[in-house]
Amino acid sequence: MNRIEKSKEKCKHLFGGREPAAYTTDPDFHDILRRFIFGEVFYQGNLDDKQRELITVVVLTTNQTLQQLKAHVAAGLNVGLTPVEIKEAVYQCAPYIGFPKTLNAINEVNEVFKAMNITLPVECQKTVDEENRFDKGLSVQVGIFGDIIAKMQESAPFNQKHMQEYLSAFCFGDFYTREGLDLKTRELLTLCIISTLGGCESQVKSHVVGNKNVGNDKETLITAITHCLPYMGFPRTLNALACINEIIPEN
Structure with missing residues (x-):
């Protein structure tokens, strides 16, 4: 398949094939977006769709792009994420972006859950x-x-x-x-969160080390940061990649 076909297939899998309302006013822009994100980036590297949607959820939470967050919460459920996994990913953002922004995201997640008749609160994961x-x-x-x-x-x-x-x-x-997400997933999500914030290169390097220590290899880190690219842009993506390369040099 070419990237146009791939993007159509991936969007159908994630969103059920619905066209965004803005497609009628900006079709060229949405074609560029869809073919790049869903026809290229989603197919790069070694992460599955559930991991990719968790990353997307934390990056959108960090950016406070809440309308898009709601769409990807639904997409996450469509690809098999549990309500607990989605909630835990959003909760994981709190130490890095603060409580107010995290609460904003939680409110959006809850709206999606209510619309889909998912019982709230979800199961307690406290240990x-x-x-x-x-x-x-x-x-x-x-x-x-x-x-x-x-x-x-x-x-x-x-x-x-x-x-x-x-x-x-x-x-x-x-x-x-907390339960609900394993340690490797939490540490990978943290790397994506702080990379999205920008200006946190010292902490990014520390969490590259942390990811390496818990078993996330360089390919996984590069794939995760690449997946962040459409949502946080090239400057922050390239800064994060530079941190990865400094801590884990190419052979």
């Missing part, structure tokens, strides 16, 4: 409590990044140690310990 969220979060954090975590906590100035504690208890304890 920590107030007594162990720090310890369990720190354990996950060390498992991803290694001994550098202890050094970061020890070297933090006294008036900034709370920030390291928040990272362990909140970012990793409250979110990374």
Whole structure:
């Protein structure tokens, strides 16, 4: 199949073959969009459609492109994602984009779920409590990044140690310990989220290391960042690829 045929087949699989309303006013633009995203990018690399839709959901959440988010929540369900997986992907954004933007996205997800008669709330995925969220979060954090975590906590100035504690208890304890998505998926989504933000190259490099440590190889990282390209543009995509290449050089 050529890319036109591929895009038609992929759009039918994801969206049921419906034309966007704006196609009637801007058909040329939508042909460019559809053939590039769904005829080329969706076929590049080693990720399946469920992984791609999770990535799309977190990038659209990060960008706050909420109308498109609703379309891709429905697409995610169409390709076999569960409501829990979609909710957990959106929740995973909170430590990086903040609560208000995450809540905006949650509201859009809930509208789609209600329209599709999906019961809310979805099943609880929490595995920590107030007594162990720090310890369990720190354990996950060390498992991803290694001994550098202890050094970061020890070297933090006294008036900034709370920030390291928040990272362990909140970012990793409250979110990374949740069920619904495995660790490799969470770490891959985090890389996509912070790459989308822009200006976070230091954190992108850290999470390239983290992804490598949890078993996501370079091909997977390149595929994931390539999948982000239509939604975050070339500058941020190329910056993220440069970080990947710096941490995992070509042989």
